[in-house]
Amino acid sequence: MKKLTLIVALFCTTHWLFANNGTNRDSIRSFPMNEYVYKSGNTNNPSADHSKFAILQQPFASAHDATAACLSCHTERDKEIMATSHWHWRRSEKLEGKGVVSLGKANIINNFCIGITGSEATCTRCHIGYGWTDSSFDFTDPLNIDCLVCHDKTGTYKKKPGGAGYPAESVNLNFVSQHVGSPGRENCGVCHFLGGGGNNVKHGDLDIAMLDCSREVDVHMTTEGENMSCVDCHITEKHQIPGKVYALSSENKNRTTCEQCHTDKPHQSTILNEHGLRVACQTCHIPEYAKANGTKMIWDWSTAGRLDEHGNPMHENDADGNHNYLSIKGNFVYNDHVIPEYFWFNGIANHQLITDKITTIPVQMNTLYGSYNDKGTHQKSHAPAKIWPVKVHRGKQIYDTVNMTLIQPKLWDKESGKGAYWTDFDWNKAAELGMAACGLPYSGVYGFVETEMYWPLNHQVSPASESLKCIDCHSRPNSRLASLNDFYLPGRDFNPIVETAGVSFILVSIIGIAFHAFCRIVFGGKCKIDNP
Known part of the structure; x- marks a missing residue:
């Protein structure tokens, strides 16, 4: 009976230690987030006073002249830029099958503004170059590079x-070129905040x-604290900017991760660090998105x-x-403070190309590839799949009903x-011209399909105090992970068999303890040994 009691006590103690974040050797080595403070060392101040350079004081007849002036000192930078996906709007990606x-913004289809082909002159407002009006744009001419859009510090460009x-x-090109520096969030945000035709439309x-936000909106970008810039995480070398947006990318490489600063053991709790093996940091620490302004959910x-x-x-x-309605674009639905949808994701994605046949609807x-079984010997990527928070944008867009x-x-x-279409409102003509610009056939018959x-x-x-709690996932029936049904989640x-075995073990333990106590009380006196 004593052995049974010891076993039960050992089980309960072990369970208590894990449930209450007991400390072991791993947790001693873990990263103490409550002691961690990051302050950006990037002041965005240039190392030279560009207003004193004579070449930047001469009149510029065109934006190309401003670029020539930049490259006269910053030699070889043009070669770096012209080797990036920011310049080409495409890169080689391996797609399954x-x-x-x-692949890239230059040729991929999305369910927002669909794509740039045939409309380059308006879409390339967000390109880091000058003059991309059609397929004849010269990507080899360094004078087509726009240096100022990323380096302007005046706010006037x-x-x-x-x-x-x-x-x-x-724009006063002389004034701007004399006041340049490292890219700040304003430089990145002019395209990445406003993609898709408006603020926060695409990403959510x-x-x-985030140019001037509170801690509740973003603990990294807040001007009340860390006041970080985009390039503090997207650490750039030779103009190569790490980071992936899986609307355009497909491979698990060149990503920017939380672990760069926070390590893979950011918590003092061992059990929370173990969650990080299969749960992305973002899942708990981004409990909602579109916190300040709405994001487009349906188009x-x-x-x-x-x-x-x-x-x-x-x-x-x-x-x-x-x-919520534009004649040129149709109906929209926006939402704010949105709870993400959750998916297994291993860092690998595939894409519906414009040449692919439609086989499933939506x-x-x-x-996004990944599953609970995507781990160990079944691992499809260099890291196992993790549960990831995702914005899902749902659309209904034009397709060829004959060619599918x-x-x-x-x-x-x-x-x-x-x-x-935005001027003439003729879908058939717009489809004919757009597909011709792509060099692809159009049957002359169109419809609209859900995507x-x-x-x-x-x-x-979010601040740590607002991150998800155990009950947000480990509960029934309102678990955030209700849609992920390919694994057993305790509490959900x-x-x-498991429930019966667990309850039975608890009951047997209670009965054993009660019986032992009863024996000690009833027979305790008879068990005493008289000492001589």
């Missing part, structure tokens, strides 16, 4: 809408509010084209001021009558 594909990346006429976790292109009684395009907003614009492929329509032109696109979340990290799942 498709081999190595040249702006690209011209529909100007193929050229600066607006109001990248928002102009229905099929309703586009409705005009008012005077034949003019319409523009309707929701109660928060977000577009069409998966990008597929997605369509790239021509959306923009600076003049009406050129077949662009889904997946955006893993990485930004808008019911397994008759």
